Amino acid sequence: MGAKIEAKEVTKRFGNHVALSNLSLEIGEGEIFGIIGPNGAGKTTFLRILTGYWLPSSGDVCVDGLSVVKNRFTVQKRLGYVCEQPKLYTDHGVRTFLRMMGELRGLKGVALDEAIEQAIERFGLEEVQRRRIGVLSKGFRQRVSLAQALLHDPPLIVIDEPTVGLDPRQQIELRRMIQALGGRHTVLLSTHHLREAEVCCDRVALLDRGRLVQIATAEEVEMGGTLETLFLELTEREEEKP
Amino acid sequence: MTRRLWALFRKELRTLFASPIAYIVLTAFVALTGVYFFQHLLTYNRLLFVFQSEAIGAGGFDAGTVPLQVNSLNELFIPASNDFSLFLLAVLPLVTMRVFAEERAHGTDELLLTTSIRPWEVALAKHLSTYVFVFLMLAVSAIYPAAVVAKSRLGMEHLLALYMGQLGYGVAVAAIGLACSSLTQSQIVAAVLAYAIPFMILDFTWLHPVLSEGIAELLNELALQSHFDSFARGVIELRRGIYFGGIVALGFTISVGSMEFTRAR
Incomplete structure (x- = not known):
């Protein structure tokens, strides 16, 4: 709500x-x-x-x-926060990063696995999920940033x-994603x-x-x-x- | 360790080992300590050989002809300890300089500190992971000396005490470096401070001629050198541990305080 x-x-x-x-x-x-x-x-x-x-x-x-x-x-x-100019750990893989952010937000076990899968699907990160964040385009980085902010469904x-x-x-694309959050x-x-x-x-x-x-x-x-x-x-x- | 702290700790180790600095520092430290330990061992062996040759030349072998001060403690463990401590001082700032400063410069601290993580948890993970790296450096560098000492029965307990002292000293130097890194977002400034402060408090004996005896003694108690010296002699004292622990506690408090200060500025 x-x-x-x-x-x-x-x-x-x-x-x-x-x-x-x-x-x-x-x-x-x-x-x-x-x-x-x-x-x-x-x-x-x-x-x-x-x-x-x-x-x-x-x-x-x-x-x-x-x-x-x-x-x-x-x-x-x-709350979930998407900083200006996505501030992410560029030496982390997308999945590793999302797992870490989920753990920091108190998610664990099956709930954490499900949240990561949902976030990857919702923000179209399937093709880059194993890549290092540092090699992603700005668009994908912004999606990763949105995905981490929504992991715990705040x-x-x-x-x-x-x-x-x-x-x-x-x-x-990003505007559409934001509109869908309302x-x-x-x-x-x-x-x-x-x-x-x-x-x-x-x-x-x-x-x-x-x-x-x-x-x-x-x-x-x-x-x-x-x-x-x-x-x-x-x-x-x-x-x-x- | 809580789940969140464990996640942060893993992140710190991942970041540390993703950078070439960690491998360069590790290799340089292991190489330097190995070379210098063997150099002292060689000198010690030569001294023994010289004294024993002279004894043989004089008409017979007598172990008593080797002066008492020529022993493994004076010729090997104490000089090795002094060298190791200087190498730690030379390489640790290269590891600690980026830990907080890089996070601040890249703005990723904003990401962390808006996830309901406490600043002390962030600082603790950073400190612990750095101390684990110091332990790893010393553990890898200890393999060859340990093999030599065990084989030649030179006194494993001395080597163990030496490394305990180096660990306490290394962790204290790392804590100072981390505190410096938490005060700035420039890695250069963090490194310069992390070199300058331990060098300043390493040894105050050069000041003794101009100080009264009481103050000289007090400064001696504050100097890093005086605390790891006793370990090299094979003496393990609680007060040395308390001294190193005090520096670690101070470094940790400064790190947490600087994060809270940023929030309230």
Whole structure:
């Protein structure tokens, strides 16, 4: 059914630089929620806080009512994370890597074997399952990254810039895979490809310089023309502010 | 060992042996220790031969003509121990430099630390796998000396004590290297620190002339050299183990702390 996410006034500072400022939003169960914005908008920062990799300077994010600050490890059991530019162990074989990630997520025995088989089938990894990750194309690496995130069938999938560096065909395939995740999982998708957000997401939040500018539904985007029009309009309005 | 820790431990060993560095270091260490051990053995044999030849030339063989200080301990085990410790110091940073730094530079720590794995589990797996490598290095290098010592009855207990000392020392040097690696994402910086720190605390005797006796004695207790020296003499003391254990605990704590610091920065 997916997980419910609630961000409450999340702020992250690095010295004097404010990477994220008082971000509050709610994401419903089974929703595919996009976070869009230019480089440096705070998208990855928010995802890293949500996944427990970074602590917020203030505020909190709750997943199904559990605070990521206070219950980091419990929250992490409920999520699968696909990092920006797939960060994988390139010296591992695909199968070995998936087995390791499954074990780290507490899977064992038959359940682990089944999860690996399902992931390999679901993401079309049959032909590369015995190969070393280091020799795979970017497209396959991204699939391996998605496969590891879904091994333990978590209610929440967090995906950061999934189509960077992929060719158009790979981008289309990956978007289809992401779309198929909605409903059963809550998907939080960070991207600066507006087309990607438009195609995949039920709602999108626009971030600019660490601030939430607007949250729009797919219908609202359609009414206003395209997400591109909305994005330009909102970011220009932000730039005009003192 | 928990299942997750075991999975991490296997991953670390897999990564270690996927790199040519592990094989180069292993080969270099085994070759160097083998050559230098036999060199000392040869010198020891020559000394015995010289003293005994002189005795024979003087009119008869008398084992008592070999001076007491010319013995296997002084001519073989102590010099070999000093050499081995320097070789460990030379090769271990090459192994430890990548352990944490590479993970951080490639961003794979983000993957690990978002899977509900505790930072201490990650650090423990990395430390244990490196110590296993140190053990392996010493075990392989011990084969030839052990064969010679066993055959010639030079004192297997001395060799055993020497290797115990080297293991404690090697693990302590590795712990320092791992702590350095956890503080940076540059493998070069990690290696430089891992060479510099053990060299700095190796021996403080050169400072003795300018220090009071109390401070000199205290520094001597902190020096790495003074702790593996006693093993080479065949003396196994608990306090030496505690010293090496203390360095390992400190290195481990720094590794865990640096991961937690990254999260809270």
